[in-house]
Amino acid sequence: MRVFIAGMDGYLGWSLAQHLARRGHEVAGADALYRRSWVEEMGSASAIPIATIDRRLEALRENTGNAIPFWNGDLRDYGLVDRIFREFEPEAVIHLGECPSAPYSMIDREHTMFVQMNNLTTTFNLLFAIRDLAPGAHLMKLGTMGEYGTPNVDIPEGFFDVEYRGRKDRMPFPRQAPSWYHWSKVHGSNNIMFACKIWGLRATDVMQGVVFGSRIDGMGEDWRLRTRLDFDQAFGTVINRFSCQAVIEHALTPYGAGGQRRGFIPLRDSMQCLSLGLENPPEAGEYRVFNQFAETYSIRELADTVQKVALTLGLNAGVAPVENPRAAVERHGHHFAPDHDRLRELGYQPSRDVASEVREMLEDLLPHRDRIAKHQSALLPDVHWDGRRRRVDYLGKDGPSDWTWAGADEAVLKVDAASP
Amino acid sequence: MRVFIAGMDGYLGWSLAQHLARRGHEVAGADALYRRSWVEEMGSASAIPIATIDRRLEALRENTGNAIPFWNGDLRDYGLVDRIFREFEPEAVIHLGECPSAPYSMIDREHTMFVQMNNLTTTFNLLFAIRDLAPGAHLMKLGTMGEYGTPNVDIPEGFFDVEYRGRKDRMPFPRQAPSWYHWSKVHGSNNIMFACKIWGLRATDVMQGVVFGSRIDGMGEDWRLRTRLDFDQAFGTVINRFSCQAVIEHALTPYGAGGQRRGFIPLRDSMQCLSLGLENPPEAGEYRVFNQFAETYSIRELADTVQKVALTLGLNAGVAPVENPRAAVERHGHHFAPDHDRLRELGYQPSRDVASEVREMLEDLLPHRDRIAKHQSALLPDVHWDGRRRRVDYLGKDGPSDWTWAGADEAVLKVDAASP
Numbered sequence: 001m002r003v004f005i006a007g008m009d010g011y012l013g014w015s016l017a018q019h020l021a022r023r024g025h026e027v028a029g030a031d032a033l034y035r036r037s038w039v040e041e042m043g044s045a046s047a048i049p050i051a052t053i054d055r056r057l058e059a060l061r062e063n064t065g066n067a068i069p070f071w072n073g074d075l076r077d078y079g080l081v082d083r084i085f086r087e088f089e090p091e092a093v094i095h096l097g098e099c100p101s102a103p104y105s106m107i108d109r110e111h112t113m114f115v116q117m118n119n120l121t122t123t124f125n126l127l128f129a130i131r132d133l134a135p136g137a138h139l140m141k142l143g144t145m146g147e148y149g150t151p152n153v154d155i156p157e158g159f160f161d162v163e164y165r166g167r168k169d170r171m172p173f174p175r176q177a178p179s180w181y182h183w184s185k186v187h188g189s190n191n192i193m194f195a196c197k198i199w200g201l202r203a204t205d206v207m208q209g210v211v212f213g214s215r216i217d218g219m220g221e222d223w224r225l226r227t228r229l230d231f232d233q234a235f236g237t238v239i240n241r242f243s244c245q246a247v248i249e250h251a252l253t254p255y256g257a258g259g260q261r262r263g264f265i266p267l268r269d270s271m272q273c274l275s276l277g278l279e280n281p282p283e284a285g286e287y288r289v290f291n292q293f294a295e296t297y298s299i300r301e302l303a304d305t306v307q308k309v310a311l312t313l314g315l316n317a318g319v320a321p322v323e324n325p326r327a328a329v330e331r332h333g334h335h336f337a338p339d340h341d342r343l344r345e346l347g348y349q350p351s352r353d354v355a356s357e358v359r360e361m362l363e364d365l366l367p368h369r370d371r372i373a374k375h376q377s378a379l380l381p382d383v384h385w386d387g388r389r390r391r392v393d394y395l396g397k398d399g400p401s402d403w404t405w406a407g408a409d410e411a412v413l414k415v416d417a418a419s420p
Numbered sequence: 421m422r423v424f425i426a427g428m429d430g431y432l433g434w435s436l437a438q439h440l441a442r443r444g445h446e447v448a449g450a451d452a453l454y455r456r457s458w459v460e461e462m463g464s465a466s467a468i469p470i471a472t473i474d475r476r477l478e479a480l481r482e483n484t485g486n487a488i489p490f491w492n493g494d495l496r497d498y499g500l501v502d503r504i505f506r507e508f509e510p511e512a513v514i515h516l517g518e519c520p521s522a523p524y525s526m527i528d529r530e531h532t533m534f535v536q537m538n539n540l541t542t543t544f545n546l547l548f549a550i551r552d553l554a555p556g557a558h559l560m561k562l563g564t565m566g567e568y569g570t571p572n573v574d575i576p577e578g579f580f581d582v583e584y585r586g587r588k589d590r591m592p593f594p595r596q597a598p599s600w601y602h603w604s605k606v607h608g609s610n611n612i613m614f615a616c617k618i619w620g621l622r623a624t625d626v627m628q629g630v631v632f633g634s635r636i637d638g639m640g641e642d643w644r645l646r647t648r649l650d651f652d653q654a655f656g657t658v659i660n661r662f663s664c665q666a667v668i669e670h671a672l673t674p675y676g677a678g679g680q681r682r683g684f685i686p687l688r689d690s691m692q693c694l695s696l697g698l699e700n701p702p703e704a705g706e707y708r709v710f711n712q713f714a715e716t717y718s719i720r721e722l723a724d725t726v727q728k729v730a731l732t733l734g735l736n737a738g739v740a741p742v743e744n745p746r747a748a749v750e751r752h753g754h755h756f757a758p759d760h761d762r763l764r765e766l767g768y769q770p771s772r773d774v775a776s777e778v779r780e781m782l783e784d785l786l787p788h789r790d791r792i793a794k795h796q797s798a799l800l801p802d803v804h805w806d807g808r809r810r811r812v813d814y815l816g817k818d819g820p821s822d823w824t825w826a827g828a829d830e831a832v833l834k835v836d837a838a839s840p
Binding site: 109186 | 584589595607
């Protein structure tokens with residue numbers, strides 16, 4: 001199938017290009033390479049070194065035999081999108097071309113506006129290009145489980161049957177997103193749902209859990225095939241960030257008491273799910289929603305797992321909770337029971353447990369300790385949800401009273417001593 | 421109270437400036453005068469002549485004794501918003517500064533993007549300006565009942581208590597908007613709800629029904645005080661459009677069988693409700709939603725009313741249904757039972773019935789028959805929800821079988837005969 005990947009240079013996009021090429025799809029991509037500069041702006045860098053886009057494409061050709069057409073440009077420019085669609089004639093479009101960071105969207109007015117306008121505009125340009133130039137093409141849009149927030153009821157896959165005052169209807173499940181970024185995804189979801197309704201487009205909206213992991217199969221053969229792995233406050237997801245902390249024996253720093261529960265999915269499972277959705281497209285006019293994650297965990301459980309796995313590699317990382325910069329929107333200890341049946345019905349089988357994935361990631365990261373140590377100030381957040389920007393404090397002994405992990409206080413002391 | 425009106429040159433904005441000035445508020449406003457050019461772009465003009473903004477402000481000063489500070493500019497420019505807030509120091513902000521047309525947003529990609537980006541940007545700029553420069557100010561944002569769509573259950577005011585799989589929560593009521601414009605309002609509502617949560621702002625989100633009517637009290641004293649009244653497919657609301665058709669004895673042209681049911685509110689009641697909300701602000705951090713309309717009617721009932729009232733003035737307008745350009749999103753004969761208690765609890769009393777309001781409007785319009793006749797081609801829609809643009813057909817005798825209004829066929833014949 002001819003698959004166009006919007007945002008091919010990112011953590012998922014670069015993995016997906018390889019995964020789909022190896023599965024025999026004809027892949028093309030575009031990217032403006034913004035992720036590289038956003039992470040730099042956050043004072044950080046990918047923990048695992050990545051090649052330039054030219055060397056990446058070269059490696060892909062050498063390793064898979066596929067020459068991947070690639071456009072280095074901004075998909076907010078409809079002229080570019082139009083040209084790509086006319087030249088490549090996609091049968092499917094996987095939309096990863098958005099700015100994916102909640103903290104980045106919370107920095108200030110300029111960043112909020114950039115994230116929402118960028119994400120809305122790229123999505124619109126793809127929708128209109130599909131309507132006008134590739135009306136049968138299947139749009140797979142990467143959304144996030146975060147769109148739902150954490151309601152006190154179970155979370156269905158997009159829609160639910162409601163009974164209200166004695167009448168019934170099937171309706172979109174209400175979204176209660178926790179950041180401007182997450183709202184940009186909700187706005188995009190709403191726009192896509194509507195485009196399917198009025199234009200008969202077919203779309204899969206992927207509510208993905210938090211992704212973690214440093215590789216997919218085949219990626220280790222050539223360093224130029226490796227995907228990025230971020231650990232800064234804005235672009236590093238939590239398990240990846242904990243793993244980077246562990247390899248430099250920095251304390252793991254959950255936000256608050258760590259009682260936030262979320263859905264998580266390994267990078268290789270994300271690829272498995274995206275290709276399942278791609279290869280089992282919806283009907284024309286159908287807008288379907290997948291909740292894409294393997295399991296739910298609390299942040300506390302994950303810190304515990306990373307700490308234990310690290311110890312087996314001789315890495316002694318404490319756990320030192322910090323104040324939660326998202327305290328206004330995150331609850332400690334809450335109901336979280338999202339459905340995730342649709343991908344399993346299509347054949348999704350979770351590949352392995354978190355501990356195995358973390359072990360592989362730590363091994364991949366160990367050779368790059370210096371890169372992480374060099375940017376370790378990026379590990380702790382300073383973007384607060386109330387609009388202020390200041391470094392968070394460690395909670396230490398004055399922290400949550402039920403916080404009893406071994407090593408926490410020692411870790412704080414160790415970190416504090418190391419601070420300038 | 422110092423009240424800043426964003427979008428002061430529009431149908432509601434100009435009425436509200438007078439209404440609030442007469443109630444003793446200190447009013448300021450801004451507008452880029454885009455509504456004037458949008459209507460011109462639709463090949464139309466206000467049925468009731470309106471003065472230039474300079475003459476309007478002059479008339480307001482002469483008639484109410486108030487000199488109204490006014491900024492002629494685009495609120496997408498944050499520099500302008502910043503300047504206004506520093507100079508005027510508003511205690512309340514009434515946000516009417518958006519493009520308010522569903523058909524206009526459905527014309528093509530450029531119009532879709534313009535409407536969504538314009539509406540999101542002005543709302544963001546006001547939110548950030550309130551946060552940084554007027555944190556106690558109450559934001560009243562004009563939304564629309566259309567945000568809800570037409571679900572098969574009752575519509576609460578913004579939030580509802582849900583029981584789902586045996587658990588309970590209070591959640592935002594799902595929105596199912598019927599146009600890109602309506603979705604822009606949903607996106608804005610979501611953003612405002614979130615701003616209240618993280619920054620402690622106070623906001624009233626007004627889900628307003630379809631407004632109709634040609635004046636509020638005091639407006640008749642000076643022609644420069646009159647507000648605009650549009651009848652084109654994009655900016656003319658349905659009762660106003662029917663009334664303009666009636667005064668030129670053009671057939672009234674409901675879309676399809678006219679079974680769509682909506683909430684409606686006279687212009688003077690809209691003013692009453694907005695000032696009630698303004699003078700009874702929410703608490704800091706509170707995001708509240710009002711469903712602002714007087715009664716619900718089907719389009720068919722309204723055509724019937726306008727036709728009957730017109731007859732009492734000797735105007736013989738038939739009714740000739742046309743194909744529904746919004747057929748993809750509008751249902752004929754559906755449940756529609758929205759709550760509207762909160763404004764009544766604050767003291768809202770509907771002023772008078774539709775027939776009285778229509779009679780006044782027809783009398784106001786009669787002197788301007790020529791202006792309407794001159795632009796009568798703007799009365800019929802050509803913007804279709806499927807993305808095509810072509811003039812709708814009359815349904816005539818092949819139309820809905822339950823369509824039995826007297827005069828329909830004659831009207832069609834009359835209109836057809838008059839067509840070039």
